[in-house]
Every structure is written in C-alpha cells, then in structure tokens.
Amino acid sequence: MGHYILRRxxxxxxxxxxxxxxxxxxxxxxxxxxxxxxxxxxxSQGESVDPQFIANLRxxxxxxxxxLMQYVTWASGMVVGDFGYSFEYGLPVTDVVGDRLFLTVLxxxxxxxxxxxxxxxxxxxxxxxxxxxxxxxxxxxxxxxLATPNFLLALVMLYLANVTFGTSIGGLMAPEYIDAPWSxxxxxxxxxxLWIPVVVIGTSGTAAMIRRLRANLLDELHKPYVVTxxxxxxxxxxxxxKYPLRVSLNFFISDVGxxxxxxxxxxxxxxxxxxxxxxxxxxISALQSQDMYLAGSFLMFLAVLTVIGVLxxxxxxxxxxxxxxxxxxxxx
Amino acid sequence: MTDVHHxxxxxxxxxxxxRPFDPYSIETLTESQEKYYLASQWKLMWWRFxxxxxxxxxxxxxxxxxxxxxxxxxxxPYALSTRHTDYIYSPPQPVHLFHEGExxxxxxxGWEYQLNMDKLLREYSEDRSQIHPLQxxxxxxxxxxxGIWKTDRHLVCAPEGAQLFLFGTDRLGRDMYSRIIYGxxxxxxxxxVGIILSFILGISIGGLAGYxxxxxxxxxxxxxxxxxxxxxxxxxxxxxxxxxVTWSPIWVFFGITLILALLDWTGLARAVRSKLLALREExxxxxxxxxxxxPQRIIGRHLLPGFFSHLVASATLSIPAMIxxxxxxxxxxxxxxxxxxxxxxxxxxxxxxxxxxxxPWLMLPVMPVIIIILAFNFFGDGLRDAxxxxxx
Numbered sequence: 019m020g021h022y023i024l025r026r027x028x029x030x031x032x033x034x035x036x037x038x039x040x041x042x043x044x045x046x047x048x049x050x051x052x053x054x055x056x057x058x059x060x061x062s063q064g065e066s067v068d069p070q071f072i073a074n075l076r077x078x079x080x081x082x083x084x085x086l087m088q089y090v091t092w093a094s095g096m097v098v099g100d101f102g103y104s105f106e107y108g109l110p111v112t113d114v115v116g117d118r119l120f121l122t123v124l125x126x127x128x129x130x131x132x133x134x135x136x137x138x139x140x141x142x143x144x145x146x147x148x149x150x151x152x153x154x155x156x157x158x159x160x161x162x163x164l165a166t167p168n169f170l171l172a173l174v175m176l177y178l179a180n181v182t183f184g185t186s187i188g189g190l191m192a193p194e195y196i197d198a199p200w201s202x203x204x205x206x207x208x209x210x211x212l213w214i215p216v217v218v219i220g221t222s223g224t225a226a227m228i229r230r231l232r233a234n235l236l237d238e239l240h241k242p243y244v245v246t247x248x249x250x251x252x253x254x255x256x257x258x259x260k261y262p263l264r265v266s267l268n269f270f271i272s273d274v275g276x277x278x279x280x281x282x283x284x285x286x287x288x289x290x291x292x293x294x295x296x297x298x299x300x301x302i303s304a305l306q307s308q309d310m311y312l313a314g315s316f317l318m319f320l321a322v323l324t325v326i327g328v329l330x331x332x333x334x335x336x337x338x339x340x341x342x343x344x345x346x347x348x349x350x
Numbered sequence: 351m352t353d354v355h356h357x358x359x360x361x362x363x364x365x366x367x368x369r370p371f372d373p374y375s376i377e378t379l380t381e382s383q384e385k386y387y388l389a390s391q392w393k394l395m396w397w398r399f400x401x402x403x404x405x406x407x408x409x410x411x412x413x414x415x416x417x418x419x420x421x422x423x424x425x426x427p428y429a430l431s432t433r434h435t436d437y438i439y440s441p442p443q444p445v446h447l448f449h450e451g452e453x454x455x456x457x458x459x460g461w462e463y464q465l466n467m468d469k470l471l472r473e474y475s476e477d478r479s480q481i482h483p484l485q486x487x488x489x490x491x492x493x494x495x496x497g498i499w500k501t502d503r504h505l506v507c508a509p510e511g512a513q514l515f516l517f518g519t520d521r522l523g524r525d526m527y528s529r530i531i532y533g534x535x536x537x538x539x540x541x542x543v544g545i546i547l548s549f550i551l552g553i554s555i556g557g558l559a560g561y562x563x564x565x566x567x568x569x570x571x572x573x574x575x576x577x578x579x580x581x582x583x584x585x586x587x588x589x590x591x592x593x594x595v596t597w598s599p600i601w602v603f604f605g606i607t608l609i610l611a612l613l614d615w616t617g618l619a620r621a622v623r624s625k626l627l628a629l630r631e632e633x634x635x636x637x638x639x640x641x642x643x644x645p646q647r648i649i650g651r652h653l654l655p656g657f658f659s660h661l662v663a664s665a666t667l668s669i670p671a672m673i674x675x676x677x678x679x680x681x682x683x684x685x686x687x688x689x690x691x692x693x694x695x696x697x698x699x700x701x702x703x704x705x706x707x708x709x710p711w712l713m714l715p716v717m718p719v720i721i722i723i724l725a726f727n728f729f730g731d732g733l734r735d736a737x738x739x740x741x742x
Contacts, residue, residue, distance in 0.1 A: 036576045044585075047592045165723035167674060169681055170697065170716050177706040275579070283583035287678050291701075301584060302682065305591035317584055324579050 022336055030325060037321045038096070042089045045314040055308060056105070092311070096318065102311030106304065111315045114300070119319055122285060122296040124208070125215055126323070129281050130274060132220040133227055138270070140224075141231030145239060146258065148232075157232075160225035168284050172218045172291040179214060215292060219284035223277050230276075234269045238262040268339045274331035278324050286320075395659060398736040405732020408725040415722060419535045420496075426528035427507045427514050429491035430691060434513060434523040436463065440474050442518040442526075442711050449481055457483040461513055471708065482512035518711035520699055529691055530715050536692035538722070540607055540676045541669040547611035549665055552618025557649045559619065560626025567623070574616040582613055586675060590684045599690040606685055610672045621664055625657045659737040666730035670723040677719055693719050 053076055057067050083091070092102060101111035140160070144153045238244070239262055247257045289298030297316050304313040379387065389397070400406060418425055434440075440463075445456050460480030466473045484506055492502040508514035517526035559570035589609040593602055629635065630653065638648050679685030680694025681701070688695055696715040699705070705712050 032572065033576055033579070036572065037580065040576070041588075044588045044592070048594075161724055161727055162720070164727070165670070165674075165720045167677055167681070167697070167716060167719060169678065170700070170713060173700070173703060173706050173713075176703055180703070279579060279581040282581035286581070286583050286587070287682065290682060302587060302684070305588055305684075313588065317588060320584050321580050324581060328579060 023333065026329060026332055030329060033325060034322065035093075037325075038093050038318060039089065041314050041317045041321070042092060045310045045317070046085065046088075048308055053105075092314065096315075101315040101318075104304075104309055104312040106307055106309040106312065111312050114312060115297075115315065115319065118295060118297050118300065119323075121208075121294070122282070122320075123323065125212065125219070125285050125294070125296060126278065126281050126327075128212055128216045129219045129223070129285070130277060132216050133223050133277065133281075134270065136220065136224050137227040137231060141228045141235065142258075142263070144228065144232045145235035148236065157225075157228070160228045163221035164225035166221070168218055168222055169287050169291045171221065172214070172288045175214050175218055176292060215285065215288050215294060218288050219281055222284055223280050226280075227273060227277065230273060231266060231270065234266045235262060238265050268335060271331050271335045271338060275328040278327040282320055282324060391659070395736045399732055402732035402735060404728050405735075408729040408732075411721075411725045412729055415534065415718075415725075416538060418531065419538055422531050422535055423493040423495060424503060425505050426525075426531040427490060427504055427516075428525045428528040429493060430529060430532045431524060431689070432491055432528075434515075434519060434525070436523070437461070437474075437513060437515065437519050438523040439472055439521060439709055440513075440515050440519045440523070441709075442714075443513070443515045444476070445484070445516070454481065455483055457481050458508060458512060458514060461515075480512070482509050484514065485509055517714045518709075520712060526696075526711060526714055529696055530693070530718060533691045533693045533696055533715060534718065536603065536686065536690060537673060537676065537694065537719070540603070540610070540692070541672040541726075543604075544607040544610040544614065544672045545665050545669050547608060548615040548668070549618060549661075551611065551615035553622055553654070553661070555615065556619030556622030557626060557654070560623035561630060561645055561649055561653075563627070570619065570623070574619055577613060577616050580613075582675070583678065585613060586610070586679055587682070587684055590679055599687065602686060603690060606676060606679065607672075610675050614668055614672065617668060618661065618665060621661065626653055629653050629656060660734070663730060663734035663737040666726060666733055669730075670726040673719065673723060673726075 053072060057072060060067050095102060099112070101115075103109075104111050104114050107114050140156050144156055147153050239258075241262075244257065244262060247261075248254075252260075285296060286298040286301065288294070289296040290302065293299065297320065301313065301316045303309075304316065386394075399409075423429075440461070443458055443461055445458055447453065447456060449457070460477030460482065462475050462477045464473050464475070465471075485508070486506055487503055488507045488509075489502045490504040490507045492500060495501050506514070515525055515527070517530065519525055520529070555570055559567040586609055589612070590606060593605045597605065626649070635648060635652060638652050643651075676685055676692060677694035677697065680687075680692055681697050683698060686692050686695050693715040697713070700709075700712040700715075
C-alpha cells in the first residue's frame with residue numbers, strides 16, 4: 019500500500035510539469051502582451067507614454083526575457099507558492115484567487131455527490147430491468163440532461179426559482195455576506211444558493227455515469243457466480259447487493275477521474291451565467307485582456323484540482339479494492 | 351443406399367427408419383442462411399443496425415437535417431438578415447386551420463402591434479378580422495440558389511401585407527425561424543469538420559503509438575492522459591482567446607473547429623492504439639512484414655480495415671460534444687461572431703434573465719441543439735452496436 023501511494027504521488031510530478039508547460043505555451047501564444055494593450059489604452063486617453071517607463075515595467079515583470087526563461091521563472095515560483103502578479107487587478111494572483119478556488123472546490127464536490135445520488139439508483143434499476151420501459155424512460159431522461167446546454171438550463175432555473183421563491187438566487191450567497199468574513203451564517207447562505215449550480219452542472223454528467231454504471235453492472239450480472247447464486251436460491255435482492263454491487267462500487271469511485279474534468283468545465287460556464295464568484299468569469303476576462311499570469315494560474319489551479327481529485331479517487335479505490343492494493347496496478 | 355440400410359436393420363434387430371437419408375442434408379444451407387453467410391461486412395452491419403429502431407429513426411432524422419442545409423434558402427421564409435422594423439421582439443405567431451369553426455387551411459390572422467406604455471413593452475395581438483392563408487412555393491426574398499440560379503421561391507410564406515413569424519423575431523426584427531434554419535449550416539458542419547480533423551489526428555498518432563510501441567507509445571500515452579485529465583472548456587476558452595479579433599469570420603470558423611479537434615483526438619487515439627497493439631501480433635501482420643511491406647502500408651491496408659467501422663461509430667459519438675462545445679463558446683462570446691450565424695451565436699442573444707422572462711422565444715435555438723445531440727447519441731449507439739466486429 020505504501021509503495022502504491024508513493025508511486026502514485028511520483029507519477030503526478032511529470033503530469034503536472036507537462037500541464038504547466040502546455041498552459042504556459044497557450045497563454046503566451048497571443049501576439050503582444052498585456053503591456054501593449056495597456057499602452058494602447060493610455061494613448062487612447064490622450065496620455066503620452068514614456069518608452070523608458072514601459073521598458074522598465076517590461077523588465078520588472080520579466081517580459082523581455084526569452085520564452086523558456088519566463089516559463090522556468092513562472093513554474094519555479096509556483097512551487098514556492100508565488101503565482102505571479104495580476105496586471106489587471108494590480109494584486110498578486112493569490113490575493114485575486116482567494117476564496118474563489120475554495121468555492122469552485124465546494125461546488126464540484128457537491129456536484130459529484132449529487133451525481134452519485136442520482137446516478138446510483140437509476141443505474142442499478144436500469145441494469146436490473148434491462149430493456150424495460152423504466153430503463154428506456156430513465157435513459158432518455160439522462161440523455162435529455164446531457165443534450166441540454168448547461169448555460170441555458172441555468173438561466174431557466176434562475177428564472178423559475180425567482181418566480182417560485184421570489185428571491186434572487188444569482189451568486190453563491192446573499193449580498194450581505196459577500197465581503198464578510200467566513201461565519202456559520204455565511205456558510206448556510208452559501209449552501210442555500212448552492213443547489214442551483216449543483217443541479218445544473220450535475221445533469222450533464224449524470225447521463226454518462228448512468229450508462230457506464232449500467233454497462234458495468236450488466237457485465238457483472240451475467241457472470242457465472244451470479245448464475246450459481248441464483249441457482250442455489252439466493253434471494254434476488256441479496257444476490258444483487260452482496261457481490262455485483264460491491265464490484266461496481268469500485269468503478270463508482272474510479273469514475274471520478276472521468277467525471278471531474280466535465281464537472282469543472284460545466285462549473286465554469288454556469289458560473290458565468292449565474293455570476294457565481296467562482297473562477298469562471300475572472301478566467302474569461304483574464305484570457306481576453308491577456309492578463310497572462312492570472313489566466314495561467316487559474317488554468318493551472320483547475321488542472322491541479324482535477325489531478326488531485328483523480329488522485330484521491332485512486333487512493334480511495336486502492337483502499338476498497340484489494341486487487342489494486344496488492345498488485346499496485348490501476349483499474350482504469 | 352437405402353438397400354444397405356435395410357440389410358443392416360434386418361441383421362442387428364435395431365430400428366432403422368426406411369425413409370431415404372441424405373447425409374449432407376444438415377450441411378446444405380437454406381436460402382436465408384446462405385444469404386446470411388455470403389453477405390458482405392457492410393450488409394451484416396446494415397441488418398444489425400436495422401433492428402435498432404430508435405437508431406434507425408435518428409439516422410433518418412440526421413439525414414433530413416443535414417439535407418436541409420443544402421436548401422436552407424428555400425426552406426426559410428425570409429433571408430438571413432431581412433429586418434422587419436415594425437415587428438421587433440414579436441412573439442411566435444400561431445398558425446390556425448379553422449376560422450370560427452370553418453376549415454380554411456393553414457392561415458395566420460393579421461398581426462397587430464401596440465406599445466404598452468405602463469410596462470414599456472411591445473405587445474402583439476391577433477386581428478381576427480383579417481385572414482391570410484399561407485402560400486406554398488411562393489415568391490419572397492430573392493437569393494442565389496447554390497450561388498448559381500437567381501430565384502425567389504420559398505417553401506412557405508405569408509401573402510402580401512402579412513407576416514409569418516413562426517418562432518417570433520429578435521431585437522432587430524429578424525425572423526427567428528429563418529435564422530435557426532440558416533444557423534444549422536454552421537452548427538452542423540462544425541461538428542463534421544472537427545471530427546474529420548480529430549479522426550486524422552487520432553488515427554495517425556494512435557497508429558504510430560500502437561504499431562511501434564516503445565518510447566513513442568509511452569510519450570503518446572502520457573500526453574493523452576494529460577489532455578484527458580484537463581477540463582475541456584477552460585482550455586477551449588484559452589485557445590479561442592488566442593484567435594485574433596481581426597480574423598475574417600471564415601477563418602474564425604476553421605480556428606474554432608481546429609481547437610475543438612485538438613482536444614478531442616485523444617479518445618480515438620486510445621482506441622486505435624489498443625486495437626493495434628493486439629492486432630500487430632497476428633500472423634497476417636507478421637507475414638506482411640516478412641514480405642517487406644512498409645509500416646504505413648501494414649497499418650493502412652492490413653490493420654486499420656479490421657476495426658475501421660467500429661472507429662467510425664465511436665467518432666459519431668463525439669460529434670455532439672463538439673456541437674455543444676461550439677454552442678457554449680459562442681454563447682460566451684469566445685466562439686463564432688456575427689455575421690456568422692450558428693445556434694450558439696443565436697443563443698448569445700438569450701444571455702440574461704430578462705430574455706427568459708420577457709422574450710422566451712429567443713431561447714428557441716436550443717431546441718434543434720437538443721434534438722441533434724439526442725439524435726447523434728442514439729444513432730451512434732446503434733451504429734456502434736452494429737459495427738462491433740467483436741460481438742456476436
């Protein structure tokens with residue numbers, strides 16, 4: 019077990035290095051840099067710009083260095099917790115990100131739990147009642163969730179909630195808590211507002227999960243040991259719960275690796291529509307204004323979030339499944 | 351022969367039927383069996399696919415929708431950018447069949463406009479005294495059909511002096527129904543072009559990794575893993591922010607498809623790789639190698655055809671993700687921009703809650719999105735079941 023965990027941690031390092039490099043290439047690709055748009059803005063306001071001043075700025079932020087140098091500075095800074103400086107906000111990136119990352123984690127976590135709660139019974143029912151009307155109906159429902167664009171569902175839900183509850187539920191907390199320090203009341207307010215994004219993001223992931231769970235359970239249900247059990251007269255429900263379900267439970271945990279990227283994607287776009295204080299809106303504006311360190315760090319955080327989520331699910335799987343624990347292999 | 355049987359029966363005392371017996375009778379094929387055994391692979395696939403009713407229905411639907419983009423100008427009652435300045439934000443107009451219990455055929459009533467100064471809203475109502483029967487194959491906005499003939503025929507339009515807004519109008523008074531039909535052109539092709547790009551990438555990269563193995567395989571595996579573990583949308587957003595604002599719409603279109611494809615090939619590459627790893631150990635592959643065939647030929651001629659149909663089916667299943675991706679990007683304003691019209695660009699107008707409350711018909715472009723994605727999913731599912739050569 020110790021070996022497995024160690025190996026799993028070591029495997030993360032090259033992954034993160036590749037990810038950080040790809041991200042850096044992407045944020046460097048647009049022609050020009052933030053300072054150029056800054057100059058353009060100043061000049062449009064009729065102010066003259068001292069070229070020496072700009073050159074100093076450029077030197078200060080390391081923008082005049084070669085590409086690889088810049089990457090090494092950025093990446094090595096991240097290791098010690100220095101994520102660079104946001105030009106647009108005039109603040110260190112860590113200060114801008116602040117709570118936002120925590121809220122993204124919160125939304126994603128609840129969405130995963132929501133998806134599990136929905137997908138688990140439906141998948142079980144569909145597998146045990148294969149090709150029944152219930153199976154078809156529930157599958158269709160899942161597909162509808164998949165096919166409806168998240169952002170539109172978010173808008174409609176926002177409107178419906180507004181009409182039925184009479185409150186504005188955009189955002190992730192009541193207005194009075196926005197700049198308040200974290201407290202019990204604030205947490206409750208966040209939980210009250212959380213359900214809409216969770217439901218909206220959850221609907222798109224549920225369909226895929228239901229189908230994978232169904233296929234997984236169906237494979238298991240046709241294995242000889244189940245037939246033997248049935249022949250020996252084990253009651254159907256006990257037969258289902260005792261072994262096949264336990265085996266597909268493993269899959270349930272490991273599927274987080276597939277689920278998490280799509281949940282975080284969904285969270286981004288829904289955040290824009292619902293104006294949630296998560297990463298979505300800031301990421302877009304940072305990308306558009308070429309605020310490169312802010313955008314890059316955001317992308318990096320999202321990637322790290324996914325990688326860590328997958329790591330946790332792998333470790334949980336190792337705890338659950340002796341085959342992985344003892345052989346040190348991954349089931350995916 | 352029958353005589354021999356009789357003799358034996360007489361001697362041993364066992365019962366032997368005296369009906370004539372043809373020992374080859376079990377081996378001769380009935381007509382239907384023969385048809386089955388001699389059928390080509392494609393024919394077998396088609397038979398298996400036909401059993402899947404829903405998939406068949408969705409396939410027909412897809413063909414119809416893709417067919418419609420060839421004749422968008424004819425199907426749409428108005429041209430893409432025709433503005434009806436007197437009818438801004440008009441709700442969908444109901445089409446009736448009966449007037450006061452009397453059958454008239456499809457017609458619309460006169461469409462009246464008032465400004466409600468209390469609510470500061472435009473309000474539309476039917477004027478029941480005017481009856482405008484719809485015309486078919488009628489004259490309307492002129493257009494160049496396929497860029498060749500100049501014509502002004504449309505499938506359906508309202509008579510002179512009346513309007514036909516089946517899905518309402520937008521903030522500039524443009525007919526939503528016509529715009530949705532035109533939008534299908536971009537929205538439907540972006541998935542196809544994207545999948546072709548990702549298909550080429552997936553097959554060549556996965557093919558190399560699976561055939562050569564070794565360090566190529568390892569590095570491809572790593573890259574695929576990294577790309578798959580990254581949330582798609584933020585990466586799409588980052589990549590599309592790169593596209594210069596000065597690009598012409600058509601270049602933006604290709605840029606977006608390229609971006610969609612760049613992140614999508616990993617799934618296909620993985621499938622190609624695992625199949626190739628298994629197939630390259632087969633005898634016929636060794637034989638080809640010994641005869642001096644080049645890797646390119648072995649992969650292309652001997653290995654790929656074995657699971658190509660299966661690949662096509664899997665690729666079908668990733669088209670909907672591309673269509674949704676384009677819709678999401680355009681909705682956020684990072685994808686296609688007007689004057690290019692796609693469903694995502696149309697939905698961009700429905701970005702705030704006021705629209706949902708006051709002009710809900712601006713959200714109608716989502717209907718074709720949902721339909722096409724459901725259709726592709728069911729069609730792809732059926733196709734995959736039918737094409738899987740490893741299933742009985």
